[in-house]
Amino acid sequence: MTTRRLGLRMRRSDRSAARKTRWLTVLIGGVLAAGALITAFPFIWMLSASVKPQRESTDFPPSVLPHEPTLEYYRMLFTELDFGRYLVNTLAVVAIGMVGLVLMAMAGYAFAKFEFRGKRWMFFLVLATMMVPIQVTMIPTYLILNQMKLTNTLIGIALPTLVGGFSIFLFRQFMSTIPTEMLEAARLDGAGEWRTFWQIVLPMSKPILAVQIVLTFIAGWNSFLWPLIIASDQKLYTLSVGLSLLNQQLAVNPSLQMAAASVMVIPILIVFVVFQRFVIQGFALSGLK
Known part of the structure; x- marks a missing residue:
C-alpha cells in the first residue's frame, strides 16, 4: 500500500x-x-x-490602417523625384562593397592559415584600426581622395569602406577553425592556393560570408555622412541622403516620408531574412578560436 x-x-x-x-x-x-x-x-x-492619402496621414486621432490605400507616393518617389537615381547610386556603392568583401576574406585567410614575417604586428595594426573613430579619419581620407581626383565620384564614396578591420577579424577567427589537414590534402592533390581558397575555403565559410554580406549591405545601403561630404553633385547622392532632402524639396508630407523610409528599410529586411539562418551560426563559430 x-x-x-x-x-x-x-x-x-x-x-x-x-x-x-x-x-x-x-x-x-x-x-x-x-x-x-x-x-x-x-x-x-x-x-x-x-499608403495613406495625405489627408489621412494628418488626421487626428490617427488610424493605424488606411481607409483608402494608395501607392501614389511610391510612384512619386521614382517619377517626380530623383529616388531612381539615388537607388542606382546606392546599389553601386553596395556592389563595390561586395568586392571589398572578397578582399577581406583573403586577408582573413592569410592571417589564419599562413605564417610570414610581421604577421602578429600586421594583425595588431588591423585591430588598432577598430579603435579609431571613423570621424577622425574623414578629413585625411577626403584629402587623399581629392589628390587622386576621386571626389564627387561613386568610387570615392565607396572606396573608404572597401575594407574594415572588424570584418578581417571575423574572417580570421572563422577561418582558423577550418582544418589545416584539409588544406594540405588539397595542396598534395595539386591544387594551387587560388583554387584552394575559391573551392575549399570560401564554400566552408558560408556562415561568416552571410554575416559579412548582411553587414556590408547595411553599411552601403545606409551610407549618409560620407556621401554627403564627398559628393557635391546631387546626382551622386545615396538613398539616405535623398531621404533627408525630402523636407527641403517640398512641403512636409508624412505619407511621402514614410514611403521613402519604407524603400530604405524593406530591402534590409529582405536581405536579413534570406541570410538569417547563417548569421547566428557565423557569429558563434567566429569566436571558437
Whole structure:
C-alpha cells in the first residue's frame, strides 16, 4: 500500500510540474509576443502611413490602417523625384562593397592559415584600426581622395569602406577553425592556393560570408555622412541622403516620408531574412578560436 501511495503521489507531482511548465511556457510566449508586437509597431505604422492619402496621414486621432490605400507616393518617389537615381547610386556603392568583401576574406585567410614575417604586428595594426573613430579619419581620407581626383565620384564614396578591420577579424577567427589537414590534402592533390581558397575555403565559410554580406549591405545601403561630404553633385547622392532632402524639396508630407523610409528599410529586411539562418551560426563559430 505504501508503494502504491508513493507512486500516486509521484504521478500527481509529475502532472502538477507539467501543468506549471505548460502555464509558464504560455506566459513566456505571451510576453514575447507582446514585446514583438510593440517592437514591430513602428514598422507596421510606417508601412501603413506610406499608403495613406495625405489627408489621412494628418488626421487626428490617427488610424493605424488606411481607409483608402494608395501607392501614389511610391510612384512619386521614382517619377517626380530623383529616388531612381539615388537607388542606382546606392546599389553601386553596395556592389563595390561586395568586392571589398572578397578582399577581406583573403586577408582573413592569410592571417589564419599562413605564417610570414610581421604577421602578429600586421594583425595588431588591423585591430588598432577598430579603435579609431571613423570621424577622425574623414578629413585625411577626403584629402587623399581629392589628390587622386576621386571626389564627387561613386568610387570615392565607396572606396573608404572597401575594407574594415572588424570584418578581417571575423574572417580570421572563422577561418582558423577550418582544418589545416584539409588544406594540405588539397595542396598534395595539386591544387594551387587560388583554387584552394575559391573551392575549399570560401564554400566552408558560408556562415561568416552571410554575416559579412548582411553587414556590408547595411553599411552601403545606409551610407549618409560620407556621401554627403564627398559628393557635391546631387546626382551622386545615396538613398539616405535623398531621404533627408525630402523636407527641403517640398512641403512636409508624412505619407511621402514614410514611403521613402519604407524603400530604405524593406530591402534590409529582405536581405536579413534570406541570410538569417547563417548569421547566428557565423557569429558563434567566429569566436571558437
